[in-house]
Amino acid sequence: MSAGYDYVVIGAGSAGCTVASRLSEDPERSVLLVEAGGSNRRLEVRAPLAFAKQFHTKLDWDYWTEPEPHLNGRRIFSPRGKMLGGSSSMNAMIYMRGNRLDYDGWAQSGATGWSYEEVLPLFRRAESNEQFDDAYHGRGGPLNVTQIKDVDPVCRALVEAAASLGIPRNDDFNGERQDGAGQFQVNHRRGMRFSAAEAYLRPAKKRSNLTVRTNTLVTKVIVDDGRAVAVELSDAKGKRERVDAASEVILAGGAFNTPALLQHSGIGPADFLRSVGVEPVADLPAVGEHLMEHPLVYVTYELAAGQVGMFDAEDSKYALKWLLLRRGKLASNFAECGAHIRTDPTMPAPNFQFLFGAGFFFEHGLVSWDAPAGVIGASYIAPRSRGTVRIRSADPARKPAVTLNMLSEQLEMDEMIDAVESAREIAATGPAQAVLGAEITPGNDVRAREQIADWVRTTCQHTYHPACSARIGSPQDGVVDSELRVHGIERLRIADCSVMPTVTRGNTHAPAVMIGERCAELLRQEAGKTPPQAASVPVTAD
Numbered sequence: 001m002s003a004g005y006d007y008v009v010i011g012a013g014s015a016g017c018t019v020a021s022r023l024s025e026d027p028e029r030s031v032l033l034v035e036a037g038g039s040n041r042r043l044e045v046r047a048p049l050a051f052a053k054q055f056h057t058k059l060d061w062d063y064w065t066e067p068e069p070h071l072n073g074r075r076i077f078s079p080r081g082k083m084l085g086g087s088s089s090m091n092a093m094i095y096m097r098g099n100r101l102d103y104d105g106w107a108q109s110g111a112t113g114w115s116y117e118e119v120l121p122l123f124r125r126a127e128s129n130e131q132f133d134d135a136y137h138g139r140g141g142p143l144n145v146t147q148i149k150d151v152d153p154v155c156r157a158l159v160e161a162a163a164s165l166g167i168p169r170n171d172d173f174n175g176e177r178q179d180g181a182g183q184f185q186v187n188h189r190r191g192m193r194f195s196a197a198e199a200y201l202r203p204a205k206k207r208s209n210l211t212v213r214t215n216t217l218v219t220k221v222i223v224d225d226g227r228a229v230a231v232e233l234s235d236a237k238g239k240r241e242r243v244d245a246a247s248e249v250i251l252a253g254g255a256f257n258t259p260a261l262l263q264h265s266g267i268g269p270a271d272f273l274r275s276v277g278v279e280p281v282a283d284l285p286a287v288g289e290h291l292m293e294h295p296l297v298y299v300t301y302e303l304a305a306g307q308v309g310m311f312d313a314e315d316s317k318y319a320l321k322w323l324l325l326r327r328g329k330l331a332s333n334f335a336e337c338g339a340h341i342r343t344d345p346t347m348p349a350p351n352f353q354f355l356f357g358a359g360f361f362f363e364h365g366l367v368s369w370d371a372p373a374g375v376i377g378a379s380y381i382a383p384r385s386r387g388t389v390r391i392r393s394a395d396p397a398r399k400p401a402v403t404l405n406m407l408s409e410q411l412e413m414d415e416m417i418d419a420v421e422s423a424r425e426i427a428a429t430g431p432a433q434a435v436l437g438a439e440i441t442p443g444n445d446v447r448a449r450e451q452i453a454d455w456v457r458t459t460c461q462h463t464y465h466p467a468c469s470a471r472i473g474s475p476q477d478g479v480v481d482s483e484l485r486v487h488g489i490e491r492l493r494i495a496d497c498s499v500m501p502t503v504t505r506g507n508t509h510a511p512a513v514m515i516g517e518r519c520a521e522l523l524r525q526e527a528g529k530t531p532p533q534a535a536s537v538p539v540t541a542d
């Protein structure tokens, strides 16, 4: 048993760092932030292009799904960051909020306070944008947002190619409209990754009321008489300890670990919990249900003569350039540019995000191609399928079973095929032909729609965006209310991607930070404190 804190935040990821930092702005409140992983101060974290080097290492939870029923029974690798910053220390750094309709859809489904107009101030509060300062963007927040300086000619040409097909140019996917083609903004600062740990935790580290414990797994939320009163921790040596939370416990373990920890704590579908040897304390059927993810396929090409792309990025001259100037190929997040498109123009919002990269990225970047290559990744940002997260036993150290259940509907497969055809149309235009060579995947012999469907089933991956597994909703079909309180348990909230009612049409780090900002605001309002202001956490120099 150790001394308690006012707030215990579980997980130092995108949302957890945000919540812990904002709560500890109040010097009268003590905050404990517990993280299962360790430091993120490593080259493969800081150098943007190196993110895939973290896969299958100790920085990665290294999840694999159960055999996916609609993808030929393949188990799919699903990395998650296990370190300070969580998945924001491992991700591809694209800064994307999603579409206005995502949030308006949340509000219409009953998530009071989460419409676009209501979440926009939270995004702006979080943001420090080096390029934009207008009604959509903030300048004084902790999270640095910028553009890559040395954009590869292949990525630029693919933007030209999309524009030549009438896809409008868009310089700001987080502004008035999401549709169009252009350069992504990224969470970088001075050519380096700028994770939630850099943005929120580093400036807060000196505060005496914030304690950060790394290499410590939370094994259980302890519930007494319907109230979350403490957490059980296990340190690197397996030593167990109980830490009390006088005010609230905030669960921010991410879309796989949050529902798993709830289930280990007896919060979930009661019959299922009993079947795995856990005594239920609250019967909440939706814990671990409704999981969503963005399916992704890669249409890849050789590069035309004279184009190198990222093929030689590991050459020592680029390492030196990055070390000395923080510029060049290692400062790239790989998917430097992209487009948001509607495969059917009558759709209300984009259903695909195209990711343009000047390299071969297949099987999570873990297989190589022995010549320069380029890729159009087609990320399906408006899927419908829902999967599950379920613990396998009462052992909290055992990873849960995750089934993404992607592409369970024929309509989804039809749209995936449409997207492959759209990517090929882009590649066939003049500007793209100037930089691309022969198609590598799917390959010229895969043309008929049924052939493309087979190829999708054989190669489809995801965009690393699991969400919705403890979603906002009623006690029958949701886990938390609109103020992120777990139904039926007092003093327990969730703040991470798992609370999304539906996954946003885009990358999920910025929404996770926004959710963290909202959670901290709610807690501070309840404690009678002023909500955080835009510039209240200064960004420190590296």
Ligand SMILES: Cc1cc2nc3c(=O)[nH]c(=O)nc-3n(C[C@H](O)[C@H](O)[C@H](O)COP(=O)(O)OP(=O)(O)OC[C@H]3O[C@@H](n4cnc5c(N)ncnc54)[C@H](O)[C@@H]3O)c2cc1C
Binding pocket: 010, 011, 012, 013, 014, 015, 016, 034, 035, 036, 037, 051, 079, 080, 081, 082, 083, 084, 085, 086, 087, 088, 090, 091, 092, 093, 094, 095, 096, 216, 217, 218, 219, 252, 253, 254, 255, 257, 258, 261, 463, 464, 465, 466, 495, 496, 497, 498, 507, 508, 509, 510, 512
């Ligand atoms: C390879 C990759 C590429 C991506 N690319 C992008 C991108 O370009 N742009 C973008 O916006 N998004 C991207 N994402 C997704 C984005 O990073 C995540 O959606 C987001 O970081 C999730 O935030 P979170 O707070 O929900 O969870 P996480 O950031 O995953 O945080 C959860 C934290 O909780 C810790 N934890 C979990 N369980 C416990 C426990 N029991 N005890 C203690 N600690 C625990 C974990 O170690 C982790 O640090 C990518 C993700 C990956 C993996």
